Amino acid sequence: MRFKTRIATCLAVLCGAFGSAQAHNVWLLPSSTVLSKAEWITVDAAVSNDLFYFNHVPLGLDNLVVTAPDGAALAPENAHKGKLRSVFDLNLSQTGTYRLAVVNDGLFATYKDKAGANKRWRGPAGKFAAEVPADAQDLKVTQSVGRIETFVTVGKPSAVRPTGKGLELVAVTHPNDLVKGEQATFAFHVDGQPAPGLEVVLVPGATRYRDSKDEIKATTDAEGRFSVTWPTAGMYWVDADASDAKTSLPQAKERRLSYVGTLEVLP
Template sequence: MLKKAALVMSALCISASVSAHTLWLVPSHYVLSKQDSWIAVDASAANMTFVPDKGIGLNSLKLYTPDGKAQDVTTVYQGKRKSMADVQLAGDGTYRLEMANPLRYFTSYELNGERKRLMANKQERTAQLPAGATKVETVQMRSRNFAYVTVNSPSDTVVKLQGSGLEISSNTHPADVVAEENLQLVFNMDGKPQAGVKGTLSYEGELYRNDAGRVEFETDSKGQFSFTPQHAGRYLIEASYSADTATALADKVRESVTFTFEVALP
């Protein structure tokens, strides 16, 4: 079990976008010592942590190299329960594997007592809404799913915040997370620490435990969530943020991320 004294907890239930099927990326290795090594990457949408349920398309899977450049991942296979990619890591440093949806806008409205939806932002919706539409609302949505893999020496380029949407930063490099040592995560929205981000922390082996050991959390006023992992192995963070906004394109914003990482033996 995790040390709860170090947790920033919330009694609130996580949002439906997080509690539904969770899409995760799990590389076969998080730390390597040989250049030009190949790794396998499993991807699935599932209810149980790292127990595959539904295969997904990997057309948007990208590899960000230690210099920050993006490469398409082309050696992929989509199965019924999970999908897989083969990826070669050419040189030293930290890489980021990422699947991200671009910004999308959904406008919902009510017409004749029925709730309907169309894909349009606030500027586009005017021409598309039918006469008599009421309770009109536009939501900006985006999701990211990622993991870091390090070859020999850790580097920081692909770990740095991009300043757009919901992102995670940490006081510890992803290649240096160790069991029994505190890990502090900061959830940032558009480059700034964000309070009120809700999520779930889980770790592998749920299928073989009576107690899944999941921890629900909500970030504090500094956007922080801290915990001390008691077990080495693979962990999953699922998080989401939703808020009213007042922009030219949307009335609300909804962002979500999933992040898998490895905890090493002490």
């Protein structure tokens, strides 16, 4: 059952999870995704066994970025980290589309110290040189770059501008204009370039109330695009993963990229 993100261990730690996070789902869940006027919303964030239910651990919000329609950063309010979920509020005063994302970029290293003992290290690239010995033996470093996001629109939708960094969903169909029975088209880009041949998995929520997975699978074309016709209304979890050697640290030989999104499909 592919209800997992395949995010590298380093990313799981940065997100605030622990243990075997690869067996669980990560997600952001807004109280509303489409608003007719300026309002407050509440957003839940968790690492869970079932989609959109709080039954494992909270998702860390240290790397939360909320981008307003005019491109400015919006500060979350009333942020709280509980035992099973994190939560924060947003005062959405502008007309247009907001992008809510937890963006992680970190390293995971294994090596042997002078005594030959096996060591592990996790953390941001900025701390690598200071915390990993320069003479470390059998050094293996992996970079993990991940984006966990959702979208909320107030009034008229506005364009969602790609950042050009890491693996990200690019809107062809607007992410807040999804309707049951209609086809939507998106693209995946890596560092601003189309990502062809990428497997995409979409799963409707409320997984605890059904026996079947109801996965929808697609593969991106030469332009990084894929299409889906929504069979039911509700919240959907979108997952894609990629890897390459385009690391930002010379010692890292592999970069693992992950994307998780939450989309709402209306009746």
